Amino acid sequence: MRRQFINDPGEVVSEALEGFAAAWPRHVRWNSEPGYLVRASPARDKVALVSGGGSGHEPLHAGFVGAGMLDAAVPGAVFASPTAVQIREASLAAHTGRGVLHVVKNYTGDVLNFRIAGELLADEGVASDIVLVDDDLATDTAEGPGRRGTAAVVAVEKVCGAAAEEGADLAALAALGRRVVAGSRTLSVALAAGAHPGQSRPSFDLPDGEVEFGVGIHGERARERRAFAPTRELVPQLVSPLVEALELGRGERVITIVNGLGATTDLELYGVFREVRRLLAEAGVEPARALVGSYVTSLDMAGCSVTLVRADEEVLRLWDAPAATPALTW
C-alpha cells in the first residue's frame, strides 16, 4: 500500500495551499474563494503574468509567484484544470491596467478554460493573451491536440516574468514567450509510477528492467517502454532527439533544465545533468545556464525530464534577472 500524508483526498490541494501561503507570507496570499494565489506585494504598472493548471506538479505554479516571475497562480484539483472563473478572478486581482499574459501548458482543459477566461476578461475590458507551452517532444505527432506542455513552462515564466518586470507590453511579452516556447523541447523518462492522493496503488506497474519513455506529467503511461540502463545510456536517448528537433548547431547556447518528476533524488538529477553536459559538449552546444531540481513534478513519480531552451543574449539576460519566489530565487 502507498502511504501518504493526507487527510481527505478531496481536501489535499486546498489544505496544501493553505499551508503554502502560511509558509510564504512574504511572497504570496491565498484566496480560497474562488481559489488563486497572488503576490503578497502586488506589482504596479506592469503586464500581469498569470499561470495555472492542475495541481500535483508542485512547486509549479504556486512556487513561482513573486517578484520577477508570476503575479498570480491558479491551481486546479490534482491533474485537473482550474475553472475559467478562477482564472478570471486571479487575472483581475493581478491586473494593473496593462493587460494579462496567460502562460498555459497545452492540455485540452487548460486551454479551454484559459481561452474562456480571456473572453470573460475581454468583457470586463481587460486585454489578455495566451502563450501556449508545448515542449513535449514525445507527443510531437501530426494528429491530435499537439505536443503537451511540460518543464519548459518554467523557462517561459522566468524569462517573461523578467521582461514584464522591465516593462515590456503585452504584445512584446507574448511574442517573447512564443519565441522561448518555439526554442524549447523536453523529453521525459519515468522509472516508477506515482500514486494519486488517496490511491493505494501507483498508477501503473513497470516491469523489471524497463522504463517508461516519453512520459508526461499526469502519471499516465507513455507510448513506449524501453530497457532500463545506466545513466550514461539513458540520457543520450533524451538529449539527442532534443538537439535534433531544435536543430541546434555548433556554438549555439541553451538553457538546460534537468527536472525531477517527484521521487527522484538530487544525487541522481545532478548525475543526469553531468551526462547532459557531456552530450551537449559533444554536439558543440554550449550549456549556458542550467536548472537542476524538481520543479515540474508528477506527484511522486520517479523519473526526470530534460529540457533544452535555445537561448540568445536577451533570453539569457532575462533568465539571469533577479527573481524572488518560494521555489526560485536569485
Place this chain on the structure above:
Amino acid sequence: MRRQFINDPGEVVSEALEGFAAAWPRHVRWNSEPGYLVRASPARDKVALVSGGGSGHEPLHAGFVGAGMLDAAVPGAVFASPTAVQIREASLAAHTGRGVLHVVKNYTGDVLNFRIAGELLADEGVASDIVLVDDDLATDTAEGPGRRGTAAVVAVEKVCGAAAEEGADLAALAALGRRVVAGSRTLSVALAAGAHPGQSRPSFDLPDGEVEFGVGIHGERARERRAFAPTRELVPQLVSPLVEALELGRGERVITIVNGLGATTDLELYGVFREVRRLLAEAGVEPARALVGSYVTSLDMAGCSVTLVRADEEVLRLWDAPAATPALTW
C-alpha cells in the same frame, strides 16, 4: 526492482558533485581532490563556516554553500563521514584568518573526523571549534552516543552563517550555534524506505498500515512502528513531544522546519505544515518563521520530519538575513 539514475554505485557521489558544481558555477567550486566544495567567490575577513557529513542528504550540505551560509561543504560517500583530511583541506581553503566553525551532526564517524580535523588545523595554527547538532528527539536516551543530528542543522547553518557574515568571532558563533541547537528538537516519521544507490531493494519493508516512527536520516529502521493514520492524527505525534521536550510556553516563538525525507511531495509537506501550525496555535506557540521542503533527505525515503527551533529576536533577525546558496536564497 528499484530503478535509479546511476552509472557505477561507487561514482554516484563524485559524478553528482561534478554536475552540481557545473549547475551552480556562480555559487560553488568543487575540488575533487580531496573532495570539498567552496564558495565561488570566497568571503573575506570572517569566521569560516564549514559543514559536512555523509552524502545522500541532498541538498544538505552542498546546497547551502554560498553567501550567508556555508563557506565550504565536505561530502563523504553515501551515509559515510568525510575524512579528516577532506575537512582539514576544506577548512584551510575557507579560512580567512579568523578561525573555522565546524557544524557537525552527531554521528560517531562525523564527530571523530571533525574532531581530528580540528587537531590537524590546530597543528597548522588555525583555530577551530565544533557546534554539535543533536536535535533528534527519538534518540534522546540516557545511554549511548546521544541524540542524532538531523534537520536542525539547516537552522544552525542559516543563523550562524548570517552571524559570521556580520563579523561575529569564533567564540560568539560557537555559542550562538549551541544556543540554537539547545533550542531545537526534531521528530521524523517514514512512510516507505529508500534504496541505497545500486541496491535494487529498499532498506526495509513496512507492513501495510504501519509507519516507522522516530526514523533517522540513514535509511535505517526506527525503534518503533506505529499505525498509519491521516495527517491530522500523525502530526500531533510528532509535534506534541517536541513542544514538551523544549518546554515551549505560551507566547514563545519558533522556527518550524517541515522537511521531506526524499520522496514525499510538496503537496503533502504543506498539508503537514498546516497541521503543525494548528497544533502550535493550540499550544499558544507562535510559528514565527517556517521552512517547508526537502532539505535534509534520506535518499528517496518517503516521510517527513518536523523541527521546532526556539527563536528569540536575534535568531529571527539572523534567520531573515539574506542568503544566496543553491538550495536556500532570500
Place this chain on the structure above:
Amino acid sequence: MADHLSTARVQRWVHGFTDAVEERGEYLTDLDRRSGDGDFGTNMTTALRRARRALAEADTRAGAGSAFQVLGETFLGHSGGTSGPLFGMWFRDFGKVGAGSGAFSLPMLAEASANGWATVTRLGSARVGDRTMVDAIAPASRALDEAAEAGSPLAEALEAAAAAAHEGAEGTSGLLGRRGRTSYVGEAALGSPDPGAVTIALFYRAAREALDA
C-alpha cells in the same frame, strides 16, 4: 399563449431543464461511458444543483437573462470536464442577450442560440457531424432563425427547435467522434447518442414547456 418568455418563465425553463437532466443523470453518464470517460451526468447534475442553490439567492430583477447568468457563472466557476465550461459559455450567451430585458422574445432566443453556437464553435472547434453538442445546437438554432424570419408564434418556434435538437441528438448515434474524448473511442461509441447533444435537446424541450406552464 405568451409570445415571450418572461423572467418568471425563464426561471421555470431553467428549473425544468435541471429536473430533466437530474432525472436522466444515470442515463447521461452511461452515454458518456460509452463514448468518453463516464463523468458527464455527474458533472452536469453537480453543477446544476449548485446553480439551483445560487438561483434561490440571486437577484432576478436584473432581467430575463439573470437566471442564465447565474447558470453560466456557476458552470464556469465550478465545473470540470470539457462540457462544463462550454455549457457555461452557452448559458452566458443567453444571459447576455436577456440582460436588461424583462423577457425573451423569439428574435432574442434566436440570437442567443446563434451566439452560443458561435461561442461553442470558437472555443471547441467542433463542426456539425463531429459528434458533439453542436449536432443539436446547430439544427435548433437554424429552426429558431427560420421561425423568427417567418414571424412564427413563439410556441411553434420552440417546438420546432426542440424537435430539431432532439433529431440532431439522436443522429449522433451514427456518427464517429472527432472532438473531445469520444474521438479516442472510435466505432465503440456507435449506436448511442452523444450526451452533450442529448442535453441540448433537453434544454430546448424545457424552453417549450416553460411556455405552457
Place this chain on the structure above:
Amino acid sequence: MADHLSTARVQRWVHGFTDAVEERGEYLTDLDRRSGDGDFGTNMTTALRRARRALAEADTRAGAGSAFQVLGETFLGHSGGTSGPLFGMWFRDFGKVGAGSGAFSLPMLAEASANGWATVTRLGSARVGDRTMVDAIAPASRALDEAAEAGSPLAEALEAAAAAAHEGAEGTSGLLGRRGRTSYVGEAALGSPDPGAVTIALFYRAAREALDA
C-alpha cells in the same frame, strides 16, 4: 644489534606491518564480523596499500618520522570507518616524534606510543577493558616506558612491547565491548579478540622484526 630504528629500518617496519596485515586481512575482517560490521580488514588493507604507493613516492629525507607521516595522512585522508582515523592519528604521533630525527631511539618510541595512546583516548574515549585497540596500546606503551626508564636495550624493549600488545589483544576475547560497534553486539563477540587490538600487536611485532632485518 642497533639501539635505534633508522629511517631505513622504519621503512621496513612499515612494510613489515603492511605485509602482516595483508596476510591476515580475511582473519581481521572475520573478527570484525563477529564484533562489528565486518569491514575492518578491507578498510585496513585498502588504506595500507594506498599508503605503500604513497611511500614509494615520498621524500624520506624528512627524517625517521616521514613514513609514519605518510601513513597518517593516508589513513586520515582515505579511510572510512572508526579505526581508520584513529590509526591515522596514531601513526601521526609517531611521525611527529620522528620528524627531523634520523632515527627512533627507545625514549622516542616510548614517547610516540604514549602520545598515540593519549590521542586515541582523547578522540575515542576508550579506556583499558573497553575491548578496543587501547587494550593493546596501553600495555605496549607501559612496557616501552618501563624499558626506557630501566635503560634496557631497544631489542628487549620492543620484544616486551610486542609481547604485551599481543597479550592485551588476546585478552580482549574475554571482554564485553563498550566502545564502537562492538558495544551493540554484546556477548556475541566473546571468544574472539578485537581486530583493532590485534592490529596494534602486529604493529609492535613488526617494529621488533625491523630491528633484526
